[in-house]
Amino acid sequence: MINCYRLFIIFLAFNSEIKYSIGHNVLQNVAYGKSASQSTDPSWGSTPLAGNAVNGVFTDFTHTDLEKNPWIRINLGRNYTVHEVEVFGRKDCCFQRLHDVDIRVGNDLHDMHLCGHFTGSCSRSGERIAVFCPFNTFGRYVQIQIVEGWNNYLSVAEVIVWGRL
Numbered sequence: 001m002i003n004c005y006r007l008f009i010i011f012l013a014f015n016s017e018i019k020y021s022i023g024h025n026v027l028q029n030v031a032y033g034k035s036a037s038q039s040t041d042p043s044w045g046s047t048p049l050a051g052n053a054v055n056g057v058f059t060d061f062t063h064t065d066l067e068k069n070p071w072i073r074i075n076l077g078r079n080y081t082v083h084e085v086e087v088f089g090r091k092d093c094c095f096q097r098l099h100d101v102d103i104r105v106g107n108d109l110h111d112m113h114l115c116g117h118f119t120g121s122c123s124r125s126g127e128r129i130a131v132f133c134p135f136n137t138f139g140r141y142v143q144i145q146i147v148e149g150w151n152n153y154l155s156v157a158e159v160i161v162w163g164r165l
């Protein structure tokens with residue numbers, strides 16, 4: 001039952017008012033519509049911009065250039081308690097490119113703390129990586145970074161950050 005409810009939330013996550021509760025905490029997608037940046041833009045000058053990660057659309061995507069450790073970062077605009085981060089892979093192709101990621105949260109870009117790590121690669125299109133952060137994870141920035149391999153593109157369809165003030 002909980003899983004069905006969560007799926008319903010995910011499909012409606014474009015609406016920043018969507019909430020769910022863990023215990024007494026009511027959580028919102030605090031990433032929706034916020035500022036996002038990525039380590040590089042594609043060298044071919046196309047337009048898969050970092051903001052595509054937080055626009056509520058699951059059929060578009062972000063795209064870096066080829067790098068060792070590409071990242072995408074979301075500036076939540078203020079500090080939030082972050083409970084969970086969900087990263088959705090591309091649906092159209094290349095889902096295996098999303099692999100071995102660290103998800104970090106912090107108040108300061110020079111002092112980011114590990115929320116969780118996903119080992120391996122996505123096995124199907126549009127797959128969701130869900131990471132629950134340690135208790136009392138708090139921060140303004142959320143970063144997803146590939147930490148294995150030498151030649152990586154980072155593409156994500158959407159990032160949902162479940163948090164609260």
Ligand SMILES: [Ca+2]
Binds near residue numbers: 053055058157
């Ligand atoms: Ca998107």
